[in-house]
Amino acid sequence: MRTLLFSYCLAIQSLLIISSLSAQSVPADSTLTLASALELATQNYPSIKQKLTETQATQADLAARKASFLPAASFQAQALYATSNNVRGATFPNEGSTNSVSSGVKVNGPTADAVWGSLSSLNVNWKAITFGRNKAELALAKSAIQRANADYTQELFVHRVRVADVYLMALIIDQTVKVQAANLARIDAFRTVMQANTRSGRRPGVDSxxxxxxxxxxxxxxxxxxxxxxxxxxxxxxxMGLPGSTFQLDTTTFQAAIPPDFQFSAEKLANHPVLSYFRRQIEFSQARVEAIRKSYLPAIALNGSFWARGSGISDNTTPEGNFIYNPSLGAGLPFRVANYFVGVSTFWRFSDVFRTRQETKAQVLRTQGEQYLYDQEVLRIKAEQQTADLQIQNAYEAAQQAPVQLGAARAAYQQAQARYAAGLSNIYEFTQAFTLLNRAEIDQFVTTNNVWRALLLKSAAEGDLTDFIKLTTK
Incomplete structure (x- = not known):
């Protein structure tokens, strides 16, 4: 919105050399109003669509987080052709990379004999009590949705302000080209008369x-x-998200009359889309603090499991105590035993408290930083409000003086034309009258348009374009 800050004097100087679209055949019914331009931008601009999809993504994240709180169930089955050698001693699981033992120690020692074996299991685990961890994570996911919605609203508002400002500038340029075209026609007609006068000897050749x-x-x-x-x-x-499109601008609404001013609303400022986004960012950061603080807490889980096994090794042994092997699939794959358990378990990595304490401290500092950014935005918006009031005051004063200037410029042009025709002045004075009239004609609609742009700046500082759009639809 900082780009909305404009200088009236700079606009007057630049508008002497800029203007409207090159001549194209545009149907009368294709007039593009400001309200239509804003609607098209809302529907088509990629950044708006991106922010909208981000809000949808955070809603899916919340659904996924809720689903993670449900009981976790898993099923597995395997059939292996393996040996059954083993030695006594302990092993460490080493993050699950250690294979489990396959049997007891054999009397005859290790062999290369292998048989088929099977295993299938169904496990259910539900972290029923988390001491607030699930609640904190759920609050964080909901806060992410609110932040994404606020970000979408902010992006939409800022872009609508941007589109409105570009539309008003296009109107200025569109009207300027008409003035420049009329100025060319006026000077060209003057040249035709001048050429006739120089050929007849009434004027010197330098005038031509x-x-x-x-x-x-x-x-x-x-x-x-x-x-x-x-x-x-x-x-x-x-x-508007429609590159290459042709359209005709609504010139009648913005040149018919000077629009009235409106007062700032404290209620609208409190709901300013930009400030709302920063507040949501602070709330999200606070929710993250709570989630980090509770992440080290233990969980109490309800567990249940059922599993069955099959093996090609017989339960009986030879008189020497050796295992009896049957390497066929029919002997190894069918289940021979089954087991189950139900119970309660807990797991607490209490050493994480040292890590989470520092992570919480870091997030608290980030939250404080977000608060500072919010305070900075408040200062900026209040400064924008003051600037908007000054712009509107200056724009109204300039708009009141522009008709006076135009009337005087037209009178001066007519007088200069009469004096030059009577031989009482030279061509340099006449061309100065041309320039003065051209500038006054441009100033006439520039000053009116600057009032609209000042009102747009005020609406942007207020955080609501409703009053501004109402003025354009009357």
């Missing part, structure tokens, strides 16, 4: 040359204004 120079100058201004107007239209089409 200077008239040619003025025509060339006016034509260059028109060409340049059309080029810059095309760029402005391209930018407006881009912001």
């Amino acid at each position: 040359v200077l008239a040619d120079a003025e025509v060339a100058k006016a034509r260059l201004l028109l060409i340049e204004s059309r080029r810059l107007a095309q760029q402005q239209r391209v930018q407006l089409g881009e912001f």
Whole structure:
């Protein structure tokens, strides 16, 4: 929204060389109103769509988080062709990478004999009591949704302000090209009369040359204004998500009369989309603090399991105490025994308290940083409000003086034309009257448009375009 800050004097100078779209055949029914431009931008601009999908993604994250709180059930089955050698002694699971033992110690020692074996199991585990961990994680996921929604609203608001400002600038340029075209026609008509006067000897030849120079100058201004107007239209089409589209701007609404001012609303400022986003960011950071603080707490789980096994090794042994092997599939795959258990378990890595304590401290500091950013945005928006009031005051004053300037410029042009025709002045004074009239004609609609832009700046500082849009639809 900082780009909305504009200088009236700079606009007056720049608008002498910029203007509207190059001549195209546009149907009358394709007039693009500001409200329509804002609606098209809302529907088509990629950044708006991206923010919307992000809100949908956070909602899916919340659903996934809720699903993770349900009992976890798993099923597994395996059939292995393996040996059954083993020695006495302990092993460490080493993060699950150690294979389990396959049998007891054999009397005859290790052999290469192998048989088929099977195993199938069904396990259920539910962390029924988490001492607030699940609740904190759920609150964090909900806060992420609120932050994403606020981010979407902020992006939508900022882009709508951007589109409205580009639309108003396109109107200024569109009207400027008409002035430059009329100025060219006026100077060209003057040159025609001048050429006739120089041929008849009533005027010196230098006047005809200077008239040619003025025509060339006016034509260059028109060409340049059309080029810059095309760029402005391209930018407006881009912001609407419709590059390459052709349209006709609504000139009647914004040039009919000077719009009235409106007062700032404290309630609207409290709900400013940008401030709302920063508040949601603070709430999200606070929710993360709570989630980190409770992440080291233990959990009490309810467990249940059922499993069955099959093996090609017989339960009986030879008289010497050796295992009896049957390497066939029919002997090894069918289940021979089954077991189950139900119970309660807990697991607590209490040493994590040292890590989570520092992580919590870091997140608290980040939350404090988010608060500072919020305070900075409050200062910036209040400064924007003050700037908007100054802009509106200056814009209204300028709009009141523009008709006076235009009337005086037209009178001066007519007088200069009469004096030059009577031989009482030279061509230099006449061309100055041309320039003065051209500037006054541009100032006439620039000052009116600057009032609209100042009101847009005020609406942007307030955080609500409702009042501004209402003015454009009356």
